[in-house]
Amino acid sequence: MSQMARNASLSGFPELLPQERMIEQHVIDSLRKSFELHGFASIETRAVETVEQLLRKGEIDKEVYAVSRLQADEGAAEAALALHFDLTVPFSRYVVENAGYLAFPFRRYQIQKAWRGERPQEGRAREFTQADFDVVGDGVLPFRHDVEIVLLAVEALSALPIPEFRIRVNNRKLAEGFYRGLGLEDTPGVLRSIDKLEKIGPDAVARLLSEELGASEKQAQAALALAQISSADLDFVRQVRALCEQHGVQNDLLEEGLEELSSVLSAAMGRAPGTVLADLSIARGLDYYTGTVIETVLVGHEALGSICSGGRYDALARKGNRTFPGVGLSIGVSRLLARILSQQLATASRSVPTAVYIALTSDQDWAAAQDLAVTLRSRGIATEVAVAAEKFGKQIKFADRRGIPFVWFLNQEGGHEVKDIRSGEQVPADPESWLPPAEDLHVLVQPN
Template sequence: MARTASLSGFPEWLPQERLVELHVLDTLRRTFELHGFASIETRAVETVGQLLRKGEIDKEVYGLSRLQDDDDSASKDDAHALALHFDLTVPFARYVVENAGYLAFPFRRYQIQKVWRGERPQEGRAREFTQADIDVVGDGELPFRYDVELALVIAEALSALPIPPFRLRINNRKLAEGFYRGIGLADTAGVLRSIDKLEKVGPEKVAELLQEELGATPEQAKSALELASIRTEDTSFVGQVRALGVQDELLEEGLSELEQVIAAASAAAPGKVVADLSIARGLDYYTGTVYETVLVGHEQLGSICSGGRYDALATKGSRKFPGVGLSIGVTRLVSRILSQELATASRSVPTAVLVTLVDDDSWIAAQKVAAQLRGRGIAVEVAAKADKFGKQIKYADRRGIPFVWFSHADGTHEVKDIRSGEQVGADPASWMPPAADLVPQVVAASA
């Protein structure tokens, strides 16, 4: 498990590791579908103009060019040139605008795809990685209740994964911006950017930044940091904020929204949700609720699931499509699960049974036995050659196949569990392996 990727930042899994990833992906898909989210995929490429519309991440984008294209000089500066998407939100916004006439709003979708960023690779940060996003997007307006619902869906999805306990940290941009405004700091975006650095550089440094870069007084800096220090697992943050004595309409709206999210989410997933008033999230397009998620004991891995409410990510003329969504960092999660062996697959092949050959001519008959077993959902391989039985059994053992099947000349059959050595008579029309052996199980390590 300690292999390094042959290309730094582009992880690849062995078959047994891939089963863990598939388990995570299947679990997420199932949870999302049970909550009525429809699957879509968008193309891997966007025009450079589309990607850079929201600014900020241009450094990390991979541009594309045809290797044999003679005219290879202009494309990089051309807004129509193609580049790989760096998240699934920007492509989704384009998809909604392009297909608005074909979608029923509020449109609920999940999207599980690879994205690419040319960042310096490190643990938890790859250049190619899989994200699993859910969003609900309205046409014109979107009830606030969806902010509450998405917290519940994500808590349920993460709870179903073989990972350590997580904390979903939730804040609200209106609350923070209203508070800053209320204490007289007008550049609320600037304050948010400084507060976003809290975990990295500490409160003293942030206080300095607020005073030097944003002209805050020591008292204003102190108040902003007091707000950011509030963390509660229930709605008691409301009283704590009120105790700071700041009056602002937007602050009140944000307090009320965050209270609703925390009340419902902490009731549905007790101990897993925190109102954390230091959460800022870097991206400019969030306008209300913001979410991020850490694994307890793995905080330095960074957020494994982030998102928020955006009132105008997508627009089509005067038509607005407000939305709320979250994105799970699947590769970041799976890398951690694998590197720390938080969960493992019970075998590396789907195969439950190897049907052996008594002689080379019995291959067709063996295929018929295999087809009967497959008809009941049992994954089966047939030996390719009539080697000695010992060699055929060794083949199964080496591949981690738990059962070998023998068809005898008298028309009877036997199946052997090669782990216990137990061999019993079996009927290809009815035999089933124990449920735990039917398909590979992904099992969380006991904590």
């Protein structure tokens, strides 16, 4: 039974059974391999930040977990601390504090826990793992990194045991330029309203634009019409130009955004046709995004929400007059894992790393069995040794129950035999040369 189907003793803080943890480790190892193949270096930031640092971007203070000692020193002034709710804000601090030690553009990935006091549901836990990858520049960061990040997302997600996915891309410059061309100057406010489109629908968004931002009905409908444009090829350019002509919109920022979004789509069409879509409804509510914005959904699992999101930020990190523009994405490892487990989208070949279980003929063989285990382990074969010379049938049953494929026997003459307990085949074996088949050497995680 999946962990997600069991009742957790503390809601929102999931724990995994060994076989489930194997799948999570496979996902993390696969992502790490993808990131490192592209030259991204791993970092880890502390779990706590000052409350001031955490809350300077966005508005999620109700979800932040504060951290304090049960018995603080009386009269001692201490900065208010909290657990980080994502990895982006800690990373921006990390870049500023370590700028003198980093080579720019700095390519980083980070796979860590985060904490957020949300109402627990599938895909949303209070303690969860994210995998972030970013490229950060010093002063400037060429746009080509935006394209690179999207292509890496395609590659990294394609290697995971998950269903088909769609990466939906927009550009804030395009949207903001269009809104300004319409006469809507509070572009962050318009974007925050458009970001709610899938949750509350177009009529409610139109009311928000009218009541909160003073948009006319014509302006509101034009903003909604832009958000309805979507295509898996460059046809979105034609649709945007037609809408601009209809409403008399001309704006240099819009033109810049159109060009950038076209570059992303062109590259993706060559590498992964149909996987990346231009979707002008994607807004990303946080104000620090300045260009490319991205959300990703699993086909057939859209209700799960975005599994990989982020974008371009030109001023998230600052140090005096120095700015560190960046572009990056965050993959929701725990969100993906929740769906993989609940829908049994993937299976681990066994629940333990062990490939060989050394049985004992007599208790006097235990020392020799330990020496044999050392030999096998030195050759990369995960091995366990029985602790007592019980009946062979009982020892084999123990190995079988844990999914261990091979049982090794030492005979009185010093010979060795190994038994594949699935087929029953038992053959002589040399500890210095025997290897299990490649598919049995390590735990395999495969999509169902």
